[in-house]
Amino acid sequence: MSSSSLELCPQPARPDHRPREFIPLRGEGGERFDGDAQIQLFLLCAKCKSLEGLLGGYLELAAPLAADPGPPTYEIKEHYPTLGLLRDSFQRGCHLCTVMWDSLMKPGNYAALDSDEGWGGARGGALSIELQLDLPRFILVPLVLSSPSSTTRGCMICIEPASKPVQIERAIPTSAVSTRAVTGDVSFYRRCADICDSSHTRCHVKRIDRLPTRLLHVEAVPDGTGAGTAHRVQLVSAENLPADAKYAALSYCWGEQHGLRLTESNYQDLTADIPYGQLPATIQDSVAVTTALGLQYIWVDALCIVQDSPGDWSREASKMCDVYQGCSVALAASGAPGSGDGLFAVRDPLRQVPCRLLGTMHARSWNSLVESPWALETRGWAIQEQLLPARSVRFGSYLVWECRELIMNEFWVEERPEPKAQPYNGLPIELYPLVLEPRRSDPVNLSGVRDLWYRILTRYSRTSLSVKGDKLVAIAGLGSAFERRTGWRLVHGLWEPFIIQDLLWRRSDGGHCDPTGLRPSWSWASQHGDLSFSTYFVLIVRTYVAECVGIRPFGNSRAELISPAAMELNGVMCRTREAEKPHESPHMKHLRGDNFNVKYLRAEGWPAAILLMASYDRDDRPWTDGDMILPLSVTVSPDWWPRAEGLLVVPTIDPTAFERVGAFDVRVLAKQNSREREDAERFLEALARGGGEPLVRQRILLI
Template sequence: MALCNVCHDLQVDSTTNLTTEETSQPESYRLRTFSISESLQDWRQSAESGGCAICRLIWQVLSRFDDDKDSVLDKLLRIPPPSSSTCSDDSIYLELSGFIGHPLLLQFVDLPNETYFPTLELFCRDDTSNCFQIIGAASEVASDLDLSLCTRLASKWLQDCQLKHPRCAAQRSSTLPTRVLDIGESLTTASIRLLETGPSQNAEYVALSYCWGKTGNITTTRSTLIERKKDIAWGILPKSFQDAIEVVWGLGIRYLWIDALCIIQDDVADWESESAKMADVYENAFLTISMDGARDPTQHIFAARQSDMISTADTLNTGRTARPARNVAVERFPFTGKAGETYVVYAREPLTHSDIISPRSYYDVTYPLMSRAWTLQERLLSGRILHITAAELIWECTTTLCCECGTISRESTYLSGNPSPKIAYDIAMQNIIEEGRNALHVKAQQQPKQSNEEPLTPKTTREWTLLIGGYSNRALTYENDKLPAISALARRFSLTDELPIPRTYLAGLWLEDLPWLLCWRVFQRRFEKRSETYCAPTWSWASISTPVIWDKEIFEAKACIEVLDAGAAPFGQANVFGRVKGAYAVLRGPVQRAVLEVADVRHTAVSALRNIRGERVFFVPDLNPTVQHYARDISFGPQTQAEFHSGPSSTSRRVISPTLREGGEIACLWLLQGDTEDKAYALVLVPALDDANAGCPGKHSNAAMFERVGLITAMSRVYQQNDVPARRWFAGTEMETVCII
């Protein structure tokens, strides 16, 4: 019997598989994919003619989710189909796509503006057989989350991970952190207290990842430490902490780590020491419970689900009608097969997963925890995570990603070809370790101070730029936490525990490939002022509160500069990857002098520079050129490198950053050159004030002192019209040595 020429009887074969151009998955996966797209009129005609039961099922599903009062389908059917003589590019197509074993997606392609129709998914229940191999099983999500459901699912996922994921088990140590909460076995049999552990004391423990919020948290301080070690009354614990403890009891684990209670919050030395151990805390945890849906600890996680939640990505202004809340209904459709057998197919709007697979932190409100800076490293370093979101439970480990509704793996791997953030990080770290060992061998063959025209560790540098690009979008309560909140990941990237000579960390960048890492630029001109307290040197992305990115083309460019010297003095000795009290970079390369032009630039993303020949080039400023800068404190002054790293300067001066103004004098240090004339990257610098410091540390104390204010990048070339290419703009420059702070 011939197949229906519209739905193809939902058969998975070479005519319905994705092509090699449409998916990056291996061939074995591609052959299990399904994708068809036909005009809406063809679907209706096939359904109403009585000839195809499957097309009739698809039309019934669409009709059930259509608006009864103002039918969207009727409006779409009035748009001429492709076969019409009045056909235009506005024809409406319905696409069915899926992967064997997963629910089948129904979605319209290129709906007109001001028109919305939900994407739908067809699935069968876990315990129901199905006549369509392309309509896989999924689960319905309970309308309320309670302790029983949470512990049952968590225990199942945990058991599967322990039995089926050898990599997850191999990565974890069981050494307890400095302090943990001893919660006993239940509230009726034991009190809760803060336990200070002994050296190398081993036991399984759970770590908590949550939003501190603005109110409702409980902490350990120097004045409450003794009291916390004796007893922590149940009634003073925030609701989220109480719920987390009950889950840990349900899993049969005795110890819980919560940063607010296990770090002495008003003890700087303890905070520095414990923040330096953050990588070990989360990596060694048996499980991390992530309170993704709670804005602060006062919220109960055992409550009614927000099943109508949609992704914040869908709420952005895209020129279409604002998406309504998700329809939580699960509709049932009986279906009779060709042999007369009866099946049931279910349809619903898919739950939101995009924000947990690819968090869009700078505007994300779907999962509040994803918008916080500290929680990025908590997520990536944890071996296993139970995500408790407002809509469902999600499990994430270094092997898999699964969810309560049963569809997240389709989004994260099968069709898109993209692994989850945790799996991507794990793969990246394997590559970084291998590259680091190779780079160590190359470095050993080089002469001292020899500079590289190409990145020494391109994979590592690229991964770091991607990591920081996402991290810089995240929010911090305290500005000076910008480096500490990423310090655990920095420690892992340094390969301190892998190589005899680790990488050199410089206030958020790495010495090994510094010319390329200096090429960050602000993202989407979201200008904010620099911190009023010193966080990092101006050449570091950590010096500003604006999201940053690196152009991917920089890794194909060659360095034009030599790094003569660079250093960063850590704020304390406990965490060398944390806060810094001063930093410098001494670079030698081509320098072009110019003046700033603001008024005659039509594009808000860039400003202009005019060199001594009158030629103009555009650049991306770090800060708004029309805004007066702030004052900040900076400790800097020792004349030798040894003194610089030994401790704070004896003097601390008040330094006012130079103001970007029309006609202001600028120095441009040419960093990288790409394969064409217009692909040049250069730091835009202004002289530091005379009293900024007593000179650059070490033997380059006479070098001219500068601060960074922007970047000339290949991207800024798109705004230019008749101006000269960047390489020509730099013609005639002389080599200079500069010290940037």
């Protein structure tokens, strides 16, 4: 069955936005647009209809060869003679041309193709398609030829057989779809909740038995006109509720202005009644969704924590893990940058739904997998709010249901995690069997749990915090869940049983960090920015050449040199000097270069074949004469390149204490079986054994 023709069914106007951009329904953009516009999916222009027929012919020819289709083949097909014609077809509502247009939009900035900036005049170029036949799927790559020697390539478009989860009876809608995200029609999340209630087992195992301290009681009531519904909201104490009361929990961005919040002065008033009209739009919408889901209670931080009471805030913040892990469903205002924007959006359905071809194939641009995150996904506090609930509804430019067994968008398309494009998708599904489901007495999947923690931290490091000092407290709920599962103890963000390994965090290649003002310097929480937590700790057998003797508070007569935790280490330290960047021969391609702010150093007394690659926590920090290295691990194995890793440290104003300023690793530059390489390997083996000049072990205090 082929798709319908655009010429036979003209489309109404659609919102003009980036593929994942959130345009609030309540905002100016939503008011300007006809919220009742109905967009027909899968309509194709004449050019794309011809392309669909071509693909169908290839499938027919390949049918007898299904068991052995052979290697992929490539062809180049002409499409539109100019990008302007592609844009016109996209604007008229051709679904496949919309996918092609989006594949040409540059990830990260989505530069308009109407402008020459960044495109080298490509807008006047002819559009062709590189077609790869890798049956049973196809790969399309739009090509814009702006001159005989200049071609702009779009992102890959995958066309593959549609998959449908066995739990879902519905398919992608074939009728018209509204340009506004579902509001009054709650069939999507009610249907997902019904599926989850009737067929999922993992989503209903609760390890949290206590309710939050306070909740909002919500109910829908007649608005007095007989034509609509109003909502009554009241602050209640959980002490007066049944222990098995079910509640929703809101996860959202406050924005610059929040509006009504709970304070010591209005506490009693809000226990009597909370004026619905005074609530920010996002909370109003959340109240409506809560009642639509058949729930009577919702937890909202601004109204369930006394905002001007540091004591209450501290107590309730420590319970975040229980609040979100214990909720019946989390409502995530993923797209809204502020509390005044509401949950719902206007959008172009053609940019959200894969284009169906030949009745059974779906076309989707790789750009759709690497798009910019929604606003809430960039907020540090929201990481644990996303990972801990058993069930969530995400409200962005489209709606997504996510539970421990299913991730589905409102178009009934499964949102499959794509490791290469979004390496941190699917974390809630992984967190449950590794951390939340097992009892503490069950064996711990050591490598799985540690790998998951490092991946969560990597994602967390790329989010923002309005208060940088919240770096540890904003993820404390997740830390508590891991502690309960494993019995390990977090020490300033590092796991005590693996604290030497955990010291080896570093600024990501090309990343930028700013100090948070938190101590100790050896904790990743001291830096705000893109950090790397290597997961290969759990894969490589290493020899750790430093030993943690103990951790204690530190302070001296100078108030500016105080640390809540000083780590006493038994190890070696060596002075450093600057080195020139080596010649980058083919076997050195793996070395990081100047573009990543790596500084090359030599260590005093180390063989000349060993080069240190230093990554300072501050990317603009120069090497100084006092910089020293503190090796932590060594690997000398026939299966791995010889290497060592450790910290860059500097002395403080207290001669007994040192601070971390970065991390380093080493590479042996000598060729295999050369004398220089043998000397370097013998040196690293001696370092691993921990003896001999110049490797004199000493007590080191790291603050």
